[in-house]
Amino acid sequence: MHISIATLFWLVLIVKTADLLRQPHNWGLRHLVMLCLGLSIALTVGIPPIYATIDWLTHVPNLAKLLQHLATISACGAGSVMMIRLDRDAPRPGARVRRRIALAGAVATAMTVLFFLAPVDESEPIRFADRYSTAAFIPQYMLLFIAMIAVVCADVAISTWRYGRRRRGANVPLRMSVGLMFAAAIFGIAYCLFKAAYIVIRLLGESPLKGENALSTPLALAAVILGATSLALPKVGASIDAILHRLDRLRAYRRLHPLWSDLYAAMPEIVLNPPRGRDLMAILDIDYRLYRRVIEISDGMLALGIVGLPRHAHPDPRRAAAVAETLATGLQRMEKPAAASAVTTQAPAQQDRSLDDEIKWLILVADAYEWQTSHPSKSASEWHR
Secondary structure: OHHHHHHHHHHHHHHHHHHHHHOOOOHHHHHHHHHHHHHHHHHHHOOHHHHHHHHHHHOOOOHHHHHHHHHHHHHHHHHHHHHHHHOOOOOOHHHHHHHHHHHHHHHHHHHHHHHHHOOOOOOOOOOHHHHHOOOOOHHHHHHHHHHHHHHHHHHHHHHHHHHHHHOOOOOHHHHHHHHHHHHHHHHHHHHHHHHHHHHHHHHOOOOOOOOOHHHHHHHHHHHHHHHHHHHHHHHHHHHHHHHHHHHHHHHHHHHOHHHHHHHHHHOHHHOOOOOOOOOOOHHHHHHHHHHHHHHHHHHHHHHOOOOOOOOOOOOOHHHHHHHHHHHHHHHHOOOOHHHHHHHOOOOOOOOOOOHHHHHHHHHHHHHHHHHHHHOOOOOOHHHHO
């Protein structure tokens, strides 16, 4: 699970770095990339074989633990600054940001000094706290680390709570992301409380029934998993929305096909790019293809004397049925276009109608037209009924 979470954070880091390259002046993305980088390094260094390799290469026992904690402190500083800047209700955010940066730097410096003063002479990648929590300077080292994480988790919890209350009408992925980040902060605070209690109990000479990892590891993993999911969720939500948008456009494109096909067969000149075989790859550029289909259908209708829907008119199925009947009549009497022109009573189309409005209108017309051609003995008004 540790390796899986580290991999997830590296993937999130890659995605966010790509976003930052496209938006280099986005300060929120800068802090987010720093946060992901710090946690990715911390999680990777904490994997026991990598931990042991770092100690072996540097000949400094447990140096990997210091690197892991310093990377976490860096991530905490970036996360705290990001959340303070996002929290518009926070008093004097600039001063708070400066204090958090100074605090992170001071804690990192003090931890480094305490680590090299401490007698941690044997590498311990898994049970570091169990083995060294009563060694000289290590309790102070650990309490500084825990205090920094607790401060940041409190910043995140307060900021996400306020942000969530302000954005109750936000989209679902964003609300879920904020909620997960709040939950991650709560688990982080629980981790800090347990870790601090464990160190105090050990200093008092007591021995807990189970090792420190029995509870601290699940709490830390829960906080990290929730945090990673929270960071990834908006991107995942945006990707899902994009896929659903494409599928919706593709359905509209297919529903307009029968009407477009008959207009194209009668008037090939309305089509800019004549089709070459089946549109198997239409979804790749569906926005452009759907736009062209709307334009070509509108041109064909104009050629028959049928103009578009007025700007303020609602796409009424009864009006669509009447237009579909006019279309069917006009296409059957191409040699007498005036007959088709005489049937229409619509106002001229307005140029500022949105593409979505035109699509909705033409889909109604196309559905009515398809029904009319399938039931030539019946009136199109019966389709509406």
